[in-house]
Amino acid sequence: MRIKVHCQNRVGILRDILELLVAYGVNVSGGEVGGEHGDAIYLRCPNLINLQFQALVPKFETVAGVFGVKRVGLMPSERRHMELNALLGALEFPVLSIDMGGSIVAANRAAAQLLGVRVDEVPGIPLSRYAEDFDLPQLVRANRSRINGLRVKVKGDIFLADIAPLQSEHEDSEAMAGAVLTLHRADRVGEHIYNVRKQELRGFDSIFQSSRVMAAVVREARRMAPLDAPLLIEGETGTGKELLARACHLASPRGQSPMMALNCAGFSESMAETELFGYGPGAFEGARAEGKLGLLELTSGGTLFLDGVAEMSARLQAKLLRYLQEGCFRRVGSDEEVYLDVRIICATQVDLSELCARGEFRQDLYHRLNVLSLHIPPLRECLDGLAPLVEHFVDQASRQIGCALPRLTPDAMARLSQYHWPGNVRQLENVLFQAVSLCDGKWVKPEHIRLPDYGVRQPLGDFSLEGGLDDMVGRFEKAVLEQLYAAHPSSRLLGKRLGVSHTTVANKLNQYGIGQRQ
Incomplete structure (x- = not known):
């Protein structure tokens, strides 16, 4: 057990405290002086049990200059050591x-x-x-x-x-x-x-708002950022949920305090619990003797970002709910209550309300997390702002690679405009980095843009049977050409793929407006 004695800084007070412990047969294996003005003495007492401690509390208060005594989880040096290990490990x-x-x-x-x-x-x-x-x-x-x-x-x-x-x-x-x-x-x-250069623009300035839809989301986020309440951010993978969370943190009164992030889907239940809440000294076999601080404690006064919160186990959901309700938690293997002030921002790719309806997510926790909410639209709904975003990523890629700034041909831009972008903005950034690395001149051409076909909607998936045969055949023909044009972005390549002349394909592409510059 570790105890903290709040006391007057006078000569001989440590001797008086130790004499009291010796009288009760309590061994002291270590001690430190702390507090802002040296007004606290920390003692490590391995054989002191809780009942004995409760009996000693009134005895401590009879020592001249002692104002109070309580249990603590860590000695000051242990906490500094754990914080240093956590920072170096990161x-x-x-x-x-x-x-x-x-x-x-x-x-x-x-x-x-x-x-x-x-x-x-x-x-x-x-x-x-x-x-x-x-x-x-x-x-x-x-x-x-x-x-x-x-x-x-x-x-x-x-x-x-x-x-x-x-x-x-x-x-x-x-x-x-x-x-x-x-x-x-x-x-x-x-x-x-x-x-480093990429981080020069911070907060909301680092979020591209060329799309009208995305600009509206940022306007909402700016209004919510200063409010000291939980925030839930919904959006598909690669839409920039963590980027928006960091912008909200920096624009809040907590902006000068730390922000930590935890991917709930990247850990097992036990590992996620120790990462989030930490553990006490000797909590389990293989644990550090001094214990470990969790992300919540390392983020004290700041913001904790929980990504993939839908993947959180039922046990972790209950523990997080208790913290949101009461502002306290217990480390794994410890019975000490830790009180902290941390803002929680969560992100999810799935609809939490649907999970609640299926009994896969706690409804009470959902309502606690959903005090404020933002929805980031997918890239396919923000194509009105695609051109400035493409220009930005091409400029970044050329700086990183160390090459001259290339430009996109109209066909290459059309190829980007007609893709469905299942990986959203992150996928666009990666595709353009690869394209800039592949181009050997001043132009990024369609063949430099490599896009996977996974997630492409099949042409007959929601095919309409309205109208006559010519109408239906026309719709099917357009769907076939739209899908194949992504992989064969010229009339010659597409004509060769379909076994017809490039003139026939060019006429069809022109008829349906496929491949034309947006």
Whole structure:
């Protein structure tokens, strides 16, 4: 058990507290002084049980200068350690702490993967075992200042290294404790710069609003963003639900606080529960001895984004509902109530009301989440704003690839306009990146735009039998040409596919308005 004693900062108060615990046979295995003004003492008491603690509470209050005592889940140093581990673990690039003997002291998960060892095996390994011709301690002693972009070879691959010395307030090199080494793959620096540039536009400014429908959604979102209530965002895959959620967070009073995201569909029930709510010390076999903070605690005061909330298990639904109702929860394997202030924004690809009607989602939770709601339309309903969006993605792709800015031919633009876009804006961005990488000149042509046929509606799926035979044959002919034109975007290619002359196909395409510039 861990306890916090709120007390006066006076000489001898710790001795008086310890004497009381000794009198009751309570062992103290660790302690820390904390609080804003050193007015709290934290003690780790392994053999202290709850009944004994309840009996000791009034005894504590008889000690001069003690104002109160309560149980806590973590010591301050344990919490800092867990937060640091969580932050380092979230970084996608390798980070290592090196001492002045050239040995690795600590590393994040990305660094351990690079070295091919477990994180717990890292301490004590010499950096020279993996880095060629790189004496980091000597470099730190010689420079005594931060170094950025130094080329180093680690396990045969070239990295650009940022080196931050760990130095005490003394200026002599002997006082240096080592350095923190951050590695960036040289072949991905361009991508890193592109991603940084991509984040320059933040909030609602980063959402393209060239379509009238999408502009209306953003206007609604701007009005809802400052309201401190749960928000439910509905939309198909690839429509930008997380982007809209982040924009709402940044435009809210919580915008300067953290925002964390969890994909509910990407974890098993037990893993999702520990990721979201964390777990107490020694909660289960294989758990960390100090426990783990969940995303809710790491997001305290900010916004938590739950993607794919429809995939949440019944157990997690009940636990999330309790938090929304009472503002508190319990970590896995702990009976301590944790009270937090976090705004919840959820996203779903499916209609939650239908799941409620089928008994697959809690109706009370649905009403708690659906206080505010936004629906992002699919790309096929926003084609009036397609041209500026295409121009934007082509410009981004050319910057990332490092090539001249190409333009789309009218036929290529028509090909994009006639596609059904099951992957929406994300698919459009990926298709255009591939097209820019394939084109070898100033023009993106139809053959550079590779679109899969999955999800294409079959021509007879909702075929009308109204009118005479000529009307029905005409409608069928148009449907066939529309579907095949996506894969054969010229009259010659389509004529060869159908076994007729390109003149016949060109006349038919002109008759039905297929392939004409929008």
